[in-house]
Structures are given as structure tokens and as C-alpha cells.
Amino acid sequence: MAGSAGRRRRPPPLLLASGVVAVGLLALPLVGLLARVSWSTLGSDLTSPTALDALRLSLVCSLWATGLSLLLGLPLAWLLARTEFRGKSVVRAITVLPLVLPPVVGGVALLLAFGRDGILGRPLFDWFGIQFTFSTAGVVLAETFVAMPFLIVTVEAALQVMDVRFEEVAASLGAGRWATFRLVTAPMIRSSLVAGAALTWARALGEFGATITFAGDIQGRTQTLPLAVYLALEGNERVAVALSLLLLVVSFAVLVALRGRWLGALRT
Amino acid sequence: MNLVADVDVRLDEFHEDVHLEVEEGEVVAVLGPNGAGKTTLLRALAGVRPLTAGRIVLGGRVLDDPGRGVLVPPEERSCGLVFQEHLLFPHLDALANVAFGPRRQGVSRAEAAAVARGWLDRLGVADVAHQRPRHMSGGESQRVALARALAVGPRLLLLDEPMAALDVTQRPVVRQLLRDHVGGSGVSCVLVTHDPLDATALADTLVLIDGGRVVQRGTPAEVARRPASQWVARMMGVNLLSGEVRGQRLDLGAALTLPVPGAPDGEARGVLALRDVGVQPGGRDTRSDAGLDARSAVGWTTRILTLQPTGDRIVLGLEYPVGLQADVPAERAGGHPWVEGMSVRAWIDPGDVELFGPSPT
Numbered sequence: 344m345a346g347s348a349g350r351r352r353r354p355p356p357l358l359l360a361s362g363v364v365a366v367g368l369l370a371l372p373l374v375g376l377l378a379r380v381s382w383s384t385l386g387s388d389l390t391s392p393t394a395l396d397a398l399r400l401s402l403v404c405s406l407w408a409t410g411l412s413l414l415l416g417l418p419l420a421w422l423l424a425r426t427e428f429r430g431k432s433v434v435r436a437i438t439v440l441p442l443v444l445p446p447v448v449g450g451v452a453l454l455l456a457f458g459r460d461g462i463l464g465r466p467l468f469d470w471f472g473i474q475f476t477f478s479t480a481g482v483v484l485a486e487t488f489v490a491m492p493f494l495i496v497t498v499e500a501a502l503q504v505m506d507v508r509f510e511e512v513a514a515s516l517g518a519g520r521w522a523t524f525r526l527v528t529a530p531m532i533r534s535s536l537v538a539g540a541a542l543t544w545a546r547a548l549g550e551f552g553a554t555i556t557f558a559g560d561i562q563g564r565t566q567t568l569p570l571a572v573y574l575a576l577e578g579n580e581r582v583a584v585a586l587s588l589l590l591l592v593v594s595f596a597v598l599v600a601l602r603g604r605w606l607g608a609l610r611t
Numbered sequence: 612m613n614l615v616a617d618v619d620v621r622l623d624e625f626h627e628d629v630h631l632e633v634e635e636g637e638v639v640a641v642l643g644p645n646g647a648g649k650t651t652l653l654r655a656l657a658g659v660r661p662l663t664a665g666r667i668v669l670g671g672r673v674l675d676d677p678g679r680g681v682l683v684p685p686e687e688r689s690c691g692l693v694f695q696e697h698l699l700f701p702h703l704d705a706l707a708n709v710a711f712g713p714r715r716q717g718v719s720r721a722e723a724a725a726v727a728r729g730w731l732d733r734l735g736v737a738d739v740a741h742q743r744p745r746h747m748s749g750g751e752s753q754r755v756a757l758a759r760a761l762a763v764g765p766r767l768l769l770l771d772e773p774m775a776a777l778d779v780t781q782r783p784v785v786r787q788l789l790r791d792h793v794g795g796s797g798v799s800c801v802l803v804t805h806d807p808l809d810a811t812a813l814a815d816t817l818v819l820i821d822g823g824r825v826v827q828r829g830t831p832a833e834v835a836r837r838p839a840s841q842w843v844a845r846m847m848g849v850n851l852l853s854g855e856v857r858g859q860r861l862d863l864g865a866a867l868t869l870p871v872p873g874a875p876d877g878e879a880r881g882v883l884a885l886r887d888v889g890v891q892p893g894g895r896d897t898r899s900d901a902g903l904d905a906r907s908a909v910g911w912t913t914r915i916l917t918l919q920p921t922g923d924r925i926v927l928g929l930e931y932p933v934g935l936q937a938d939v940p941a942e943r944a945g946g947h948p949w950v951e952g953m954s955v956r957a958w959i960d961p962g963d964v965e966l967f968g969p970s971p972t
Contacts, residue, residue: 512700
């Protein structure tokens, strides 16, 4: 501290100015959204059939996607953190790719793999009659594709940080692999597990690009909240704003929950 | 023999090749500097680091034999593990930590709790039964960790620097605890440490390893009386003198000779306690000041190279002969401190040197 005692040194004006602009850039859209909310009709806007369908579908699909991510992502995170195998760096790259890939591209890729004419989609449809495109399952698939990396990355990082000798002690006490994971590893990385699952869920809930490209936009079947917002914007802006507010509140709640209870996991 | 292990492990740039035998109820201390391969040895025994070659047999059962494709996983080995950082499961209280092992062995919840309570009681930490590890002191944690390892009735107890993380007041307490509960329990135990004090206090047998090889093995007294190398002597806290006996005089080189009546001609080595080396500043003849017999003591002039204070004493490393150390009062007469590079007169009484055979090689 170079100034007089008790006073904080002022940051350089240029930095201060750009900081203010940055905050403005991030905050103004939210203010704009809040300013346009029609509070008196909010209740009816959110309970219109379109909104309720989208809300229900969003909840169902995002929870399925989170569950699938846990089911498939946890073992993969464990393999990446605890084992050595050939091509691990390639696997890791594939794992995190959806984080940076434009979701629309993800949607196109999903279409080419799981669509009616896709490399896997065609045999699935021909032999079992399973179709992902234009189906709720397709929404879940798209959301999982985009959101699972959040779980894998968070959990793998936690596993890397954890001292493996805890697991070795557990083994020396007679615990097999699964018992060790269930009774020692999982409880010890619990906060990261919860944080990872929450991030995954939030990402799945907000998924738009991959979903609309791959699964389409059918009310009650593939039209999730973000899709409903986008569509409502064309015809009924009030509903779009109401649904946006809902998503904003959910996002904010996730953030607060993570900060309050699971702060440590995201900081490390 | 309870444990017979030929541990041969190759890591990237490290090759460990150590033979280890532990009898029923015997405590073997593996002593060595950091990077000597102590922990690798322990991990191989515990089963978390498979052997490259060799064999581990515990209680007549082959645990690891790459030649025959046998590798028993850690959870089926019955090896208790205690680390210096105790590594108690942070999400479980002391009782649940200790009950963890019995529960995995299929013991009912109530019975496991009773067993755990018994062990906590035996180790004097019954009062922390319902506390989480983060609320326990270092000493309490280490007791709970020991209770946890013993509660499964292991065939082999593996202790990795169990005292290194404890503060000085807890060390002797835990050392005593280990002596009571490991030494007398009939459990075979491999103790890995870099502290000769822990090793000599607890072990029946010392195995000194360096660079992945066994340098020497024997009882603590044997090793201290006949260290195989300067390094072993340093670990055991004794001086090792080596030279050649000619005409009943031990020639330590550079004109320093000690009378050794009755010793045969040839290579000879001897040990000398650190406290039996007298040191006085300057070239003054102070044989009597140093408490040495004025008639028989041999003196020479040398310099102080290193200083290692140990409370009211200080260990001086002398320039000549190489590696000689003297344990002297920290405060010398007149309140003057010892200084690095100081020219001193060193004295030893040849009668204090215990000769033992010629050096190998």
C-alpha cells in the first residue's frame, strides 16, 4: 500500500474504466430482461400450455441427461484419472471437445451419427425401429453430448487432486474396487460430484443449438424451454421474456447453491 | 518365516532389488534416505505396485509372482497400512474408520462397532470415537490409524514413516505405543523410516537400503557396531574409521596413526562414538580439558566443516579424517560459539575405537 495509511491504492483509471464497461456489458442485458418482464401476467404466461409443455420437457430431458452423464461420465472420469492406457490423450481431447465445439456443429454431427441416415442411426432404425431425430430421446442425447464434459472434467480434476493412498488404505482393509469407490472415493469427492452434476444439469437445461439441429422443434416432444423462448420471440414476446426470466432464475439459483455449499469444489 | 519377499521393481529410471524376510512377530525396520526405494518396497508388499520380477510369499501364500502370473489384489492380502499422514477417512468418525475393515470382512454393523471400540480403548483414544479426523490431534490420529490397521488382524503390518508427521512431544509417545502394540502383539511388521532412532527403538532387525539395494542388515546393535559403510555409520550415529594396521598401529592416512595393540596387520575398520571425539579450538594441547586420558590420547590439527546443533550439544563435522564427527557441548568454554572453518585440535583415545575385521572389497 503506497498511499496514506488506511487508504487503498487506486487502480489505474484505464483498468477501472474497462472493468466498468465489462460489468456493464454483462449486466445490462439482464437489466433489460428484467425491465421487460410483465409481472402482472407472469403467472398466466408461465402456465400457458406451450410453456408448461416446454417446462416439463426441459426438466425431464435435463434430468435424464444429468443421470446419463453420471452413469457414463463417472466411470470415464475414473478411468482417465486412475488408469494409464494408450490413446488417453486422444480420449481426453474427445471428452472436452463438446465444451468448445459450437453446439450447432454438435447437432449436425449427431445427425450424421444417430440420424435416420447416420452411421449408427440407420441400423438402429432398420433393426429396432429406434429413432432419435424428432424424439424426446434425441433431446436427451443432444443434451448429454453437450453437457457430459462438465461432469467428466470436474470429477476427473477432483480425482486427480485426491490422494490415492486413501484408496490404497481402503483396499488394505479389505475393500474391493467398488466398495472403495462407494465408501471412500465418492464421499471424498462429494462436493465436486455435486458441483459437476449441477453444472451438467444447468448446461443441459440451457441447451439449444444441438437440440434444435438434431431433435427438431416439436411442442411437447422436443421443444424445450430455450427452444420455446426462441420461438415465442417471433410471436409472443411477453411469453419469451417470462420463460427467459424462469431460466435466469434457475441459473442464478444453481450459482448460489454452488457458491454457498459447494464453494470449495469449484475453487480448487 | 512369515514373509519372504524378493522385491524387484523397475520404474522409469529406478531399479529396486531388495530381499526381505520377516519372522512371525518380528519388526523389521527398513532404513534409508529419501529416494532409496523404501516406499516402493512397501507399495509392492501392499500390492499397489506389482513386481517386475521376484516373488512375495506371506504366510505360505504366494501374493505376487510375475513369473507365474500370480498377483493377489491388495484387498485380499491382509496387510495393514499406516502412513505418516495417517490418512484417516475424513468423512468418517474415528469409530467408523476403525470399523471399516471389520465391516469389509463381513462382520455385522454392531459387532464391527464393538471391535472398533475395543481397539480405540486399547490405544487410549476411546474419547475421540465420535470425532472426525479434522478435530483430532496428530497423536490421536496416528493412534486411530494404528487401531484401524490392527482391527482387521493383519498378517503383516506396514508402517510408512509413522512418526515423521508428529511433533516432538508426540513422537516418543507414539513410539512407545508402537512398541507396546506392534512389538508385543505377534504381528509381523515392516517399518519404513529415515530416522535411525525410530528404527533402533522399535525394530528387531534393521535393513538399510540405498539406491534400491540392501546395504546392510542385522540387529540394531550389530549394525551400529559394524557399519558396512560410511553412510551406514552416519545413519547409525557412529564414526567409522578405516585404514591399514601395520606393526600394531592403525594408519588412517596422512601421518595419523593410532596404537592398536594386538591387532593383526592388514585392512581394518573401527567404530568410535561421536562423543568420544574431543575437539578444542586452536593448536593448544587440551587433552585433559576434553576429558581424555592425557597419556594415551592421540591428537591432530584439522578444521570444522559442518555444524549441526542438537540443543545443548552440537555435532561438528571435521575435515580430516574424512567424515569424522564429534558430538561436543554447544557452548564452549568462555561462551564462544563454534564456527565453520575454525581450525581445531581433535583428540581421540585409541582405547575407545572398537576394531572389527577388514573391510570387504
